[in-house]
Amino acid sequence: MSDILVSEQSASDASGRPTGRLLEVDDLRVEFRTRDGVAKVINGVTYHVDAGETLAVLGESGSGKSVTAQTIMGILDTPPGYVTGGQVRFHGRDMLAMSSEQRRRIRGEGIAMIFQDALSALNPVFTVGFQIGEQFRIRRGMSRADAKKRTIEMLDLVQIPNAKGRVNNYPHQFSGGMRQRVMIAMSLALDPEVLIADEPTTALDVTVQAQIMDLLAELQRERRMGLILITHDLGVVADVADRIAVMYAGRIVEEANVHELYAKPAHPYTLGLLDSIPRIDEKGQQLRTIKGLPPSLLNIPPGCPFNPRCPMAQPICREKVPPLLQLGPTRASACHFAEELVNNG
């Protein structure tokens, strides 16, 4: 790491010309206008995902990872949420500039999403077969019989035992893990190019979590999908992600491929996150945490948003917002002292 590229990170050309990437989020800004003031939830998020690649978006609650996903999908609640800047490009075309009808066509076929709690994300009054088959019938114009056949194939694909018998069951008749499989089958029905999984395993117990993650990883490989995995679970990320983007207070604070990030984090926040993973050899000792709380998004402190909690904070951190700087071909960090961190470890 001797020659460090110091340039503003740009996933695309400044002109916004297509760069051949599947999905790009470019300098996205979203704010929530509430009675108490304007909460700047997303402050210039930039990331991208290519075909066959898994990007993990990591961050604690309120860091803006889910809101970014909602903005990509176009399911942001307006009001209170407003997009105030930036672009979301799918195959190089800015989705935020499209008509709502054009965006609707991309949903499901181009980009699909898996929700955290599969029980509440499945309509309780319809059988799972109906809900999955609905897409084949409406979007593909299939007959009921064909749609059912395809639905059973989808349920087989997500490894639901006895798919033929369970296609007429209601969501509440499935266990948590099976429900999440149904949800995955539903999202994949129209063969999307990008899949956004918003904490897909949070509501599941650990063994089921592993099964679902394996399934997702397998399907992603087979179909060469771009997968955006939103999570706060570092353990989940290490197994399946190719690249990681760490979010804090509506910004990307670090982006790197998995090995780099785990070996040598280039941001004190990432360092703190990795440090707070409980370790078996420290059993009985107090768990380490990052002191303090994330800043209120209504009132983000000047300078680096992480400075009040940062053990390495210097005067410059309270004055100047560190830009996301490229540290190497695959990694970037938004810390004034990123180089020192990486070099000294």
Next chain:
Amino acid sequence: MSDPTIGSMVTTPPAEDPAVAGGTAPPDAGLPAGKQRQGKPRGLLGDAWLDLRRRPMFWIPAVLILIFVVMAAVPQLFTHTDPTQGLLERSRVAPSGSAWFGYDVQGQDVYARVIYGARASIVVAVLSTIGTVLIGGAIGILAGFRGGWVDAVLSRIADIFFGLPFVLGAIVILFTFNKPGSSNSTFKIMMLVIVSLVVLTWPVSMRIMRSSVLATKEADYIVAARALGASSARIVFKHLLPNCLAPLLVYSTILIGSFIGAEATLSFLGVGLHSPVVSWGIMISESQNYIRVSPHLLLFPATFLVIAVLSFVMLGEAVREALDPKLR
């Protein structure tokens, strides 16, 4: 199986505790193989029907309602006596073997009048209920789904109508459009009674529908449907409506009962239906001066009214349970 008990009328599924939802259930936990439904997929109504078929709580009220409907359509099947032919010499004669329900003040046969009275009472109640539910429900969906200024305007309009006292409002409407003695057209009076009932009661249906739409449209499965590219019309009619219908359906069955009573009230006040039209309401109001000396004048029409109301309420309850897959 985690099957939350739903006691409330609103059917929006409660957000299950993630820890519970995650559950320790084995991956293939489900119904025993024998209970799994095989064969071709059925819609919501198909499944509800399968469920209803097995319930006595559905069959009893259904049969009773069928009897009342037949009674309303062809009263001649039940009696050959003319309900309006009175002989004053048999005024208030008590029930006997020849006249099971006795005779009223005018010497008219109570049994025949009760049978013929079903028509006016049921037609008014059912049509008013359908009107209220359709108008109130449609406005409620619109207000709840669109939100914003549409909701504000529609809700305020509903508030205005809600503020009108029911009896006073109905008297004003019926007096304005049909001065007593000006017309004896049964059809016209019936329509006016129905219209005034609908106009004065739709805000309640609207509020019920609006609140359940508001609760349901935030649900993840509506967001998920949107995220998978469903159109607005599809979301409203296919995903929102079936989840919002139950509270209104239950309310409407209660409404049928109270409309039978409301029709009687208006008849009693002299602005609704009146003789020679026969209705249970008219019979009850006519009996009020003789309750102590001739209780049979009140007893028989009131019994029919109670059974009719009860049947509709029971039917509504059975249908609601059948429409909610979680209660199966």
